[in-house]
Amino acid sequence: xxxxxxxxxxxxxxxxxxxxxxxxxxxxxxxxxxxxxxxxxxxxxxxxxxxxxxxxxxxxxxxxxxxxxxxxxxxxxxxxxxxxxxxxxxxxxxxxxxxxxxxxxxxxxxxxxxxxxxxxxxxxxxxxxxxxxxxxxxxxxxxxxxxxxxxxxxxxxxxxxxxxxxxxxxxxxxxxxxxxxxxxxxxxxxxxxxxxxxxxxxxxxxxxxxxxxxxxxxxxxxxxxxxxxxxxxxxxxxxxxxxxxxxxxxxxxxxxxxxxxxxxxxxxxxxxxxxxxxxxxxxxxxxxxxxxxxxxxxxxxxxxxxxxxxxxxxxxxxxxxxxxxxxxxxxxxxxxxxxxxxxxxxxxxxxxxxxxxxxxxxxxxxxxxxxxxxxxxxxxxxxxxxxxxxxxxxxxxxxxxxxxxxxxxxxxxxxxxxxxxxxxxxxxxxxxxxxxxxxxxxxxxxxxxxxxxxxxxxxxxxxxxxxxxxxxxxxxxxxxxxxxxxxxxxxxxxxxxxxxxxxxx
Numbered sequence: 001x002x003x004x005x006x007x008x009x010x011x012x013x014x015x016x017x018x019x020x021x022x023x024x025x026x027x028x029x030x031x032x033x034x035x036x037x038x039x040x041x042x043x044x045x046x047x048x049x050x051x052x053x054x055x056x057x058x059x060x061x062x063x064x065x066x067x068x069x070x071x072x073x074x075x076x077x078x079x080x081x082x083x084x085x086x087x088x089x090x091x092x093x094x095x096x097x098x099x100x101x102x103x104x105x106x107x108x109x110x111x112x113x114x115x116x117x118x119x120x121x122x123x124x125x126x127x128x129x130x131x132x133x134x135x136x137x138x139x140x141x142x143x144x145x146x147x148x149x150x151x152x153x154x155x156x157x158x159x160x161x162x163x164x165x166x167x168x169x170x171x172x173x174x175x176x177x178x179x180x181x182x183x184x185x186x187x188x189x190x191x192x193x194x195x196x197x198x199x200x201x202x203x204x205x206x207x208x209x210x211x212x213x214x215x216x217x218x219x220x221x222x223x224x225x226x227x228x229x230x231x232x233x234x235x236x237x238x239x240x241x242x243x244x245x246x247x248x249x250x251x252x253x254x255x256x257x258x259x260x261x262x263x264x265x266x267x268x269x270x271x272x273x274x275x276x277x278x279x280x281x282x283x284x285x286x287x288x289x290x291x292x293x294x295x296x297x298x299x300x301x302x303x304x305x306x307x308x309x310x311x312x313x314x315x316x317x318x319x320x321x322x323x324x325x326x327x328x329x330x331x332x333x334x335x336x337x338x339x340x341x342x343x344x345x346x347x348x349x350x351x352x353x354x355x356x357x358x359x360x361x362x363x364x365x366x367x368x369x370x371x372x373x374x375x376x377x378x379x380x381x382x383x384x385x386x387x388x389x390x391x392x393x394x395x396x397x398x399x400x401x402x403x404x405x406x407x408x409x410x411x412x413x414x415x416x417x418x419x420x421x422x423x424x425x426x427x428x429x430x431x432x433x434x435x436x437x438x439x440x441x442x443x444x445x446x447x448x449x450x451x452x453x454x455x456x457x458x459x460x461x462x463x464x465x466x467x468x469x470x471x472x473x474x475x476x477x478x479x480x481x482x483x484x485x486x487x488x489x490x491x492x493x494x495x496x497x498x499x500x501x502x503x504x505x
Contacts, residue, residue: 037087037104037111044136044144047167049101054163055172057180060294061158062207064151065119068129070183071149071162074175079137086133088112097134097148097163117151121188123209139171140178147175158206190302193273193281196295197288206291207298212277213270220271221384221412222264226372230255230268233370234346235275238304253346254336254367256312258354259374262413265350268374269308272348276306285310289328296335296345304344312361313351329361336367376411379404385412386440389419393426394434403440406448418443 038049075082088110100109114133118126131151139145148163164172193210257265273281280302282295299305315328339345383400422443426433
């Protein structure tokens with residue numbers, strides 16, 4: 001026996017008993033912590049986990065901000081003081097919520113912090129959206145419910161979702177439907193300029209916000225009457241939509257802008273965007289043409305809206321060139337036909353190769369009802385373009401006649417590059433950066449040098465110019481621009497065609 005009156009055996013028994021007590025307390029605490037998560041749900045809705053109906057709605061990942069806005073608006077209506085809570089545990093972002101509640105009772109998951117993600121809501125704005133979290137609220141009839149919001153998990157299907165847990169499925173469905181209504185009322189896409197595509201910025205995979213262009217009429221250099229015709233068809237018709245409805249006229253419009261590369265088709269579209277303030281613009285080009293269905297559905301949802309399909313010849317090539325035609329062509333035609341005549345949706349199509357367009361796209365009324373050529377600029381337009389592109393620096397050019405004559409047949413893109421190279425030369429010369437005829441002529445001579453033939457072709461140099469010297473004339477591609485023949489003087493320019501498609505083609 002020790003001095004304390006307790007022998008070694010008794011001490012060991014006491015220590016073991018103490019460990020058993022501490023282990024029991026710890027186990028009880030773990031069980032209580034594990035039970036806290038399902039208790040947060042079941043005590044609120046008054047229903048055991050195994051009996052909870054699971055009402056789930058899913059959207060593409062790019063709707064995450066709209067889902068968050070819809071839920072926020074719903075909570076503002078029903079429970080402004082609602083508190084969000086999350087789940088901790090391995091893989092909680094990939095498990096079904098009801099399964100996690102059942103597994104939590106066995107210690108698999110516990111109450112945890114809410115997960116957040118940053119999602120874009122404009123060209124230069126983002127918001128924090130819940131990546132995974134739950135909150136307790138009430139249905140429109142006052143019944144207790146739990147709402148769970150989930151963003152797209154990394155390396156998984158790009159969808160976001162809403163789950164509503166309630167004792168009754170009808171109650172949960174009513175909550176989901178109200179959230180969907182509020183999503184549309186607070187849609188972040190409304191009135192924005194959007195591009196469909198694939199972007200690495202801020203994790204946004206499908207829809208990217210773009211700043212709305214700010215262009216004046218003076219910044220769009222086209223032959224007389226062309227811009228006015230386009231504006232009348234798109235901008236003025238949009239402004240008079242309600243009066244057109246009352247007059248029994250359809251609102252859906254189709255505009256086709258065609259002409260050689262670099263003449264200003266995209267620039268004209270950007271001007272239209274700047275005029276159509278408050279309207280949603282959805283731009284589809286390149287690989288994103290496969291998403292024309294989603295783009296049109298978004299435009300229909302957010303009307304009044306404009307769908308811009310750039311380089312439509314990439315998918316609308318004449319079906320006689322193949323046995324089956326291009327599947328995206330049929331999708332485009334179906335989407336244009338599927339928008340009702342009373343829908344305030346305008347289709348603006350651009351192409352460099354109007355001669356290969358599918359006749360079903362251009363000839364059938366109701367798809368395209370105005371086709372406008374954007375031609376190579378004439379002498380007056382070239383001088384206006386040159387002075388426009390050089391307007392950022394002092395320009396000492398009282399008479400531009402010689403330079404204008406030397407640029408006969410080029411495009412607006414060529415003149416923009418000419419002004420840029422001239423400014424670079426002025427900067428390299430030191431002193432005040434200003435342009436004069438000598439600096440512009442030196443830049444032009446550089447572009448006209450034989451070694452820059454390919455560059456001129458890319459920029460929209462003179463039509464019909466041979467890039468590869470010494471070989472036979474190139475026979476492929478579109479014919480030279482009418483009135484501009486290689487090796488000879490141009491015909492006197494006439495007004496560019498403006499074609500209207502009415503009943504009967």
